[in-house]
C-alpha cells in the first residue's frame with residue numbers, strides 16, 4: 001500500500017509528495033523502515049528498494065510484520081540531480097529532527113522523523129556523492145556502537161566504521177532517531193549518480209538476513225553465508241588528501257588490502273604533461289574509499305584506508 | 309594600509325585562488341571584518357570595499373588609532389562569485405559551515421582554517437552575513453547564545469535591533485559560533501540584501517560599522533549620526549507568518565512597516581487564474597522585521613517575521 005507521508009504545495013500546479021510503500025503480513029508487530037534519497041545525487045538505494053519490494057512480494061507469506069520503504073526523502077532533489085533540496089541552503093541531512101514551523105524542508109524533515117519514530121529498525125541508505133567511491137559500509141557514532149554493531153553485522157556489508165561523535169552530526173536523521181530510541185543504521189556504498197547491482201544485491205540479502213534475525217522474515221537467505229565485516233576500532237582511519245590541484249588518475253581497486261607505500265594514484269597536469277603528485281598508501285590497510293571524480297583541488301579527499 | 313595574501317592555492321584550470329587581507333593601524337589586534345563568504349554575497353563584499361576605501365583615507369589623515377589594528381578581508385570566496393555560484397563551485401560545500409576549519413582536510417576546510425588563523429585573537433569580529441532564506445530585513449546585529457555573546461557591545465553599532473538566538477547543531481560549524489568560542493566578541497551584521505549594492509541598507513551598514521569603530525576609539529573625527537538605541541530581542545520572540553498555499557506571492561508590507569492585527573500583509577495569487585488563493589494576515593500588532601523577497605511562495609514558507617508590540 002502506497003501512502004503519502006508529506007504533501008506540500010509548490011508555487012505552480014504541483015505538490016511535493018514524499019511517499020512510502022507499506023508491505024505487511026501476518027501477526028508480527030515489528031516494523032522495519034528502509035529510507036533513502038535524502039541526497040538527490042545518490043541512487044544506489046533506488047535499486048535496493050526495487051529489489052527488496054519484489055523479493056518480499058514474491059514470498060509475501062514469509063513476511064511476519066511490516067516493511068516500510070521510502071525511496072525518496074528528497075523527491076525534488078532526486079528529480080533534478082540536486083544533492084540538496086532545491087531552493088534551500090542546508091543539506092537535508094543537517095536539519096533533523098526538523099521543525100513544523102520552519103521552511104518546507106524543515107517541516108518535511110519533521111514529518112519524516114515523526115513517521116519513522118517507533119520503528120524497530122531504520123536503515124538509511126546513502127551512496128557517498130559523485131566524488132568518492134565507497135565499499136559497502138556502515139557508519140555508526142561511537143555512542144551508539146554497543147547497541148547497533150550487533151545489528152550492523154547482520155547486514156552483509158564489508159566494513160563498519162565506528163566514528164567519533166561530532167556536534168554537527170546531531171542534526172542527521174540517524175542521530176535524531178537514535179536519540180529517541182528508534183535504532184537507525186546508516187549504510188554508505190557505491191558512488192553518486194550510478195547504480196552498482198552487485199552491491200545492491202548484497203545489501204538486499206543483508207536486509208532480509210537482518211529481518212530474519214528480527215523475526216520479520218521467514219524466507220530463505222540465499223546464499224546463506226553473510227560476510228563478516230571488518231570493524232574499525234579507535235582512530236585507525238587514514239585520510240589521504242591531495243596536495244596539488246589537477247587531474248587524479250588511478251588504476252587501484254577499492255576494497256583491497258593495500259601495502260604501505262603502495263601506489264594509489266597520481267595527480268597530473270594535462271597542460272604541461274607533468275606528474276604533480278604521486279599518492280601512496282601511508283600504512284598497510286583496507287582501502288575503503290577512493291576518489292571517483294578526477295578533477296581535484298588541494299585538499300580534495302583521494303582515499304581512506306583502515307589501518308590493519 | 310598593508311595589503312597581503314593570507315591564502316593562495318593553485319586551481320586545475322583557473323587562475324590562482326587568493327584571499328586578500330587589508331590591515332590598518334598596528335598593535336593590539338582589535339577588530340577583524342569578514343565580507344563575502346558565498347558567491348552571491350556581493351553587497352557584503354561591496355560594504356567591505358567601501359570600508360577599505362574609507363579606512364585608507366582616514367589612515368592617511370592620521371585618524372586611525374595608532375596602537376591598534378583593524379583587519380578587513382573583503383572576500384573569502386572570489387572563485388564562486390566569478391562563476392555565479394553561491395557555494396564552492398567544485399563540490400557545493402559552504403565555507404561558512406567549515407569552521408574552525410582543518411588545514412589537512414578538504415579544500416573548503418583548508419580555506420576556513422586559513423581564514424580562521426588570520427582572524428583569530430582579535431577582540432572584536434564582524435561578519436557580513438546572509439540568511440539561509442531569501443528575504444529583506446531591518447538591518448541588525450545577530451549573535452548566537454554561546455555564553456560568550458557580547459550583547460552590550462553589539463549596541464555600539466547603533467542598529468535598530470540586536471537579535472540573539474540559541475545555536476542549533478549545524479550552527480556549531482559557523483564562523484560566528486567558533487569566533488565566540490575562541491574568545492572573540494563576534495557579531496554577524498545583516499544588512500538585509502545580498503545582491504543589490506545600491507540598496508539603502510548598504511549605506512546604513514557602512515555607517516553602523518564606522519559607528520562601532522568610532523565608539524570603540526578605533527577611528528576619530530568622523531561625522532556619523534549617533535544611530536539607534538538598539539533593542540535586544542530573542543529570535544524566539546518573533547512571530548512567524550507562513551504561507552498556507554503555494555502560488556505567486558504579492559507582497560504588500562515590507563521591513564519597517566507597522567502592521568495591525570488581521571491586516572492583509574501579502575496575497576498568494578493563483579499562478580494561472582490570477583485569483584487570490586490566500587490573504588496573508590498579520591496575527592498581531594507590530595513591526596515587520598523580515599519579509600520573504602522572492603515572487604513565488606511554497607506552502608509552509610515563512611513569509612514574514614514580525615516584532616510583536
Ligand SMILES: [Zn+2]
Nearest residue numbers: 039042126127
Ligand atoms: Zn547521502
